[in-house]
Amino acid sequence: RAAVVTDGHQVAVTMTAPATVRVTVERHATQAPTVPVIETMANVGNAFRASINLIQVPITIAYPMQLLTKLRTEQTNCLLCQAGSYSNLLRSTSCQQCPSGKYQPDDGSTRCLNAGAGNYVPVGGRSYRTACEPGKYSTSATATTCLECPATPWPGTHQPDPRQSACLACPSGKYAARKGSSACTLQPGLVVTPTYYAKSIVLDVDNSAGRWAEFRVTLGIWRDNEYAYDLAAGYPKPLAATRSGSDFAATATITLPRLVPGQYYNIRVEARDKDAASGHFHTDDATINLAATTCGCRSDERTGTPTGFLISQYLGKVQTGSLFVGSTLLWFCGVARSYGCAVWQVYFTWNDQSFCEDGFVLESESRKFSTCLRL
Numbered sequence: 001r002a003a004v005v006t007d008g009h010q011v012a013v014t015m016t017a018p019a020t021v022r023v024t025v026e027r028h029a030t031q032a033p034t035v036p037v038i039e040t041m042a043n044v045g046n047a048f049r050a051s052i053n054l055i056q057v058p059i060t061i062a063y064p065m066q067l068l069t070k071l072r073t074e075q076t077n078c079l080l081c082q083a084g085s086y087s088n089l090l091r092s093t094s095c096q097q098c099p100s101g102k103y104q105p106d107d108g109s110t111r112c113l114n115a116g117a118g119n120y121v122p123v124g125g126r127s128y129r130t131a132c133e134p135g136k137y138s139t140s141a142t143a144t145t146c147l148e149c150p151a152t153p154w155p156g157t158h159q160p161d162p163r164q165s166a167c168l169a170c171p172s173g174k175y176a177a178r179k180g181s182s183a184c185t186l187q188p189g190l191v192v193t194p195t196y197y198a199k200s201i202v203l204d205v206d207n208s209a210g211r212w213a214e215f216r217v218t219l220g221i222w223r224d225n226e227y228a229y230d231l232a233a234g235y236p237k238p239l240a241a242t243r244s245g246s247d248f249a250a251t252a253t254i255t256l257p258r259l260v261p262g263q264y265y266n267i268r269v270e271a272r273d274k275d276a277a278s279g280h281f282h283t284d285d286a287t288i289n290l291a292a293t294t295c296g297c298r299s300d301e302r303t304g305t306p307t308g309f310l311i312s313q314y315l316g317k318v319q320t321g322s323l324f325v326g327s328t329l330l331w332f333c334g335v336a337r338s339y340g341c342a343v344w345q346v347y348f349t350w351n352d353q354s355f356c357e358d359g360f361v362l363e364s365e366s367r368k369f370s371t372c373l374r375l
Contacts, residue, residue: 043133067221080108083127086229097125101142114141117165134182148180153275154211158184185209192269192286198261198294203254204268205286207241210248211371213274215239219256220266229248230268248274265291 075082081087081095084103088110098112103126104114110374115121119129120143132138132146137159138149149157149167156176161182168174174184191206205215218236220229242249259265267288270281 006271015131018146056145083107083109084125085109086111100124100144101140103127103129115143116141117143118163120144120146133162133268135180137164137167149176151176151179151181154273155184155187156181158182175211177209187211190269190271190282190284190286192288194267194288196292199257199259200258201256201265201267201291201293203252203256203267205241205252205271206250207248207252207268208250211273212241212252212271213248214241214272214278214281215252215254216270216272217254217256218266218270220268222266225366232265259293261293262295263292263293267291313328 014157083105085095085097086104086109087095094285097187098121099119100123101115103115103121107247113129115129115138118132118138119141120132120138122144123127135158136146136148138145149159151157154175155170157169158176158181159167170184173187175187178183188206188209188211190212193204193206195202195204202366205212216236216238219232221232222229222355239254244250254269256265256267265288268285269287270280270285274277276282
C-alpha cells in the first residue's frame with residue numbers, strides 16, 4: 001500500500017490480491033468529488049508504479065492484473081503485419097487484409113497499394129499484382145479482372161503486349177478474328193463462288209470472318225444481239241446473310257431462282273459490314289459478268305425420268321411422240337427461232353418425276369421450237 005497527497009486528496013494504491021490493483025481516493029469534506037484514472041503503469045523492481053489523474057466523478061475503479069500485464073507486453077513487443085495486410089491504427093490488436101484490387105508486398109505496412117492500370121488483383125490479401133496478358137487490358141487503378149479487347153465494331157482491336165491500359169485498332173486490311181485478340185488477321189475480300197443450274201444460280205459468299213450482315217444482289221439479263229443487259233424484275237434485291245445460331249455462318253448462301261435455262265446473266269453482289277448502318281454497302285463488290293444457266297438438268301438435279309410423255313399440236317396434225325432415243329433422254333440448247341408459232345403451237349405433257357423438265361429445248365427435224373414453247 002502506498003499513499004500520496006495531491007491537491008488536498010489522499011490517494012491510496014493498494015494491491016489487494018495477486019490479480020488486482022485497486023486505486024481509491026480519500027478527500028476532505030470541502031473538496032469536490034474526484035476519481036482517479038490510471039494513465040501509465042509499470043513494474044519497477046518488485047514495486048508497481050502508476051501515474052494517476054483525478055477527475056470529478058466519485059467512483060472506485062479496479063484494473064485486473066492480467067490486463068495490465070498484457071497491455072504492457074504488447075506495447076513493448078509489437079508484431080509486424082505480414083505482406084498482403086496492413087494496420088493504420090495505434091494500439092491495434094490485429095491487421096487488416098488488403099482488399100481485392102490492392103496489394104502490399106512488404107511486412108509492417110500501414111496501407112495497401114493500388115494494382116494500377118494494366119494490372120489486376122482478383123482477391124484480397126495478396127502480396128502481389130498480376131499483369132493483364134496480351135489481348136486484354138485494364139483502365140481501373142483497382143481492377144479485379146482484365147477486359148478483353150473488343151472485336152466490334154469492325155475491324156476490331158488487338159493488344160500484343162502485357163500490362164496495358166488500352167487496345168489498338170486493327171490497321172487497314174486486317175481485322176480482329178475474335179474478342180481478346182493479340183494480333184490482327186488479314187481481312188478477306190468479298191469472294192463469291194457461283195454454282196449454275198438449269199433454272200437457278202446459287203452464290204456462296206465467304207463470310208468466315210463474320211464480317212458481312214447483308215448483301216444486295218443485282219441481276220441483269222444479257223440481250224441476244226448486243227453487248228448490253230436489262231435489269232431483271234425485282235432487282236436489286238437485299239438479302240440477309242446466312243446465320244448459324246446467333247453468329248453468322250462461315251458461308252452465306254444466296255439463291256437466284258426462276259431463271260431461264262441456257263441464258264446469260266450479269267450478277268453483281270454488294271455487301272454491308274455487320275457494324276455499318278442499314279443500307280450502307282461496302283464500296284468493293286463482286287461481279288460475275290457472264291453467268292450462264294445450264295441447258296438442262298444436271299446429274300445431281302435429277303430425281304427421276306419423266307414418263308408418259310405426250311405431244312399434241314394445235315391447228316395442225318395431231319402428233320404423239322417421245323423425247324427418248326433408246327434409253328437416252330434428249331435435250332438441246334441453241335439459238336431459238338420461230339416457225340409460225342400462231343399456227344404450230346405444240347403442247348406436251350408427262351408424268352413428272354423431276355423438277356426441272358421445263359429446262360428442255362424441244363427440237364424436231366432440226367427445227368428448234370424454244371421460242372414458241374409454252375409451259
